[in-house]
Amino acid sequence: MLRQFFVTIPIELDDAAKIDGCSNFKILWQILLPLSKPALASVAIFSFMGTWNDFLAPLIYLNKESLFTLSLGLTFFRTQFEVYWNQLMAVSVIVLLPCLIIFFVAQRWFIQGITLTGLKG
Numbered sequence: 001m002l003r004q005f006f007v008t009i010p011i012e013l014d015d016a017a018k019i020d021g022c023s024n025f026k027i028l029w030q031i032l033l034p035l036s037k038p039a040l041a042s043v044a045i046f047s048f049m050g051t052w053n054d055f056l057a058p059l060i061y062l063n064k065e066s067l068f069t070l071s072l073g074l075t076f077f078r079t080q081f082e083v084y085w086n087q088l089m090a091v092s093v094i095v096l097l098p099c100l101i102i103f104f105v106a107q108r109w110f111i112q113g114i115t116l117t118g119l120k121g
Contacts, residue, residue: 001046005039006032041109049099070095 009032017027033040058069074095077088 001043002039005036009035038109041106045106048102052099
């Protein structure tokens with residue numbers, strides 16, 4: 001996603017900055033990174049949600065129940081013969097809250113990043 005976004009940035013911006021005497025690091029820091037805030041926010045949201053909702057990797061790597069993640073903790077509401085649906089749904093809403101908060105806080109950059117990434121300049 002970031003590659004696609006950086007491909008759409010015109011090369012003329014780099015050339016103009018080099019003519020003005022900017023180094024490669026200064027071009028990256030002062031020109032490219034401010035332009036890529038929407039795409040970086042989108043990638044950050046996607047990576048956070050992917051790791052927050054990850055079930056299999058913590059199940060493989062963690063041995064102690066005290067270290068289990070929240071998605072692994074949801075499985076404790078299921079026993080061999082019974083499922084506590086009311087408690088499972090209540091905890092699922094609580095587990096969902098950080099994802100919703102991050103999305104609504106970064107919604108402006110997320111929507112810009114999604115719309116600008118697919119455009120061809």
